Amino acid sequence: MKSARRTTRPLALATATLLGLPLFISACGATPAASSSENVTEISVMDYYNNEPDKSFIGDALTSCGTKAGVTIKRETVPGKSLISKVLQQSSSKTLPDVLMLDNPDLQQIAATGALAPLSDFKVSTENFAEGVLSAGTYKDKVYGLAPTVNTIALFYNKDILSKAGVTPPTTWDELKAAAAKLTAGDQYGLAFDANPTYEGTWQFLPFMWSNGGDEKKIDTPETEQALQLWTDLVKDGSVSSSALNWTQADVKDQFMAGKAAMMVNGPWQIPSLDKQPSLHYGVVKIPVREAGQTAAAPLGGEVWTVPQTGNKARQAKAAEVVACMNSDEHQLSMAKARNTIPSKTTLAEKFAAENPKLATFTELIKTAKARTGELGEEWPGQATKIYTAIQAALTGKASPADALKQAQGQ
């Protein structure tokens, strides 16, 4: 029996370890309940700027704001794609960070869960912000998140190719079609945009839809149909490669840089890459509108900073101080300049555009930019899916633009 007894010990140990493991793991996850009167010396921050140089630009701003608020910053950066699943996981285990960055179209979705605290609870100023920026950060009349810098998309054009062909940057859809057709020759397409079956495709379509009076709530309208007809015509003529159906915005930029597209729809975050190629001379104009006299519309992009409901008032107050500081004039200007984005306060626009002429068009657009969730709130993801579904159906020729929109709306 001696040998049998000997076996029991490691066996019991193994069993105990296996049974105990989940307990141990869950113990690790739990935050110690802290009293609100404690002295806060450190706050945690989570964002998705995990690539240089943005990682350092944001990190520097956070550190400086932390110093001002008298706390050290414990920062975690996660890849953009896994941020939301991480946030959901943390909200179910009650381990949300003190300061949380979110992509603006996700804010209402997360605010609706009750995981975020309204910034008015901490008297964070919301003055001077562009209307679109506030609407992106607002859920049920309360502001939950503020974006220090924002972005949108416009029409980039290759100055050399256009001047050689004697084409001036288009301002209306007819001009755009004519210019794109004229600029298409051999290996080179007139225009490149991103029509892929993700929210990115929807985002690129919005300026065309909105400037013509289209409404995301109901997409089977003549206005949206005209916009989709434009995209369909451009692909059908061969002015835009049908590969647009599978391109990302980064692919679109690559096509433009390789001289395979004379114009492209893209955002200011591509500027650092474009500037790496000194032989490339480009200009930026607003995305053309159907008829002269219509106003160009711009969807609002960018990330908002929020204060999650962690249940610790003292830490939340410090977190709000950091969020307010990130949104101060000084930090808006420095981050916008460093990251090729636009300050979200309209009061800073003039000064910023004068100092950064390359971003002038974008700065102008931001004043009237619209948030994707401004009208639909948490219903946006469903409707955004319908929009790219319709785009794909029309551009592949599976349905006419009118039918594609009707089918998608009815889904």
Place this chain on the structure above:
Amino acid sequence: MSLTTDVSRTASRPGTGTSRSGGGEAQASRRRTRMRRERIFQWLFLVPAVVYMALFFGYPVVKNVVMSFQDYTTATFFTGEAPWVGVANYATVLSSSLFSTSLLNTALFTLGSILGQFVIGLALAVFFQRKFPLNGILRSLLLLPWLLPLIVSSAVWRWILDKDSGALNRFLGDLGIIHTGVPWLTSTSLALIAVVGVNIWIGIPFNLTILYGGLQEIPDELYEAGSLDGATGWKAFRHITWPMLRPVVSVVLVLGVVYTLKVLDIILGLTNGGPANSTQTIATQSYDLSFHEFKFGEGAALGNVLVVISLVFAVLYLRASRRAVDE
């Protein structure tokens, strides 16, 4: 290892004990205690496996089934509230116009992939049965697609299959086969074929390896005896190789089907389910519902549909392997 040997030694002891002394009340009760202790030990050995299965297989499956009957949204993660909605999620996903498209695509994708992988894998396995120089090196090179991370493979293939500057179109163009770029990934009629092609490329090593192993098990004497009776070449394959390989074939096919049904990363990497849903499968649609539209209940319901389909094949496999044992 030492645990098992120790136990087998203890287990053999009662037998020797009884043969040495004959019967007696005390002896019998001692034997009963020993037997009981042995049973406890047998159960204890099961504990790690049972705990593991319950934690990592049982819990997710049960959770997924429960979730599919709930209105599970982003808010649920924070509040923990998920109202019971019965079969509403199933009704929504099964009646959606996209479901029939996804189901058909899943069937075509699985069938096409399995057929291609198996036929090419078997042909290569038979080919590598012959002895020729560099056989080993070539065979190990063929494993490469299996070793590459799927996301890398799909990124590379996405580039190869590009309409305007892809390597494949350049190659075909230089040969004079095509004159304009073929939109492999952006045409509704070609995208599924292209995706199946990439998946076949990824699946060949698995089929090749297992089938090659199965071929090695077939004794040479059978072929020698067969050749005396005139069974060579195709006849030898038809009457010796194929019947002997059947158990391995059923394993390869069933595992292949189950692996292929749930393929997600390759499709997401190549086409994102596009163009116009022509490469949308049940797996990609379920992923979209859960992680892009945040309809976790509907995503879970669709996921369960996929689990049930896989289960059918798993049962078929179990029955086939049981029959093989019975024979």
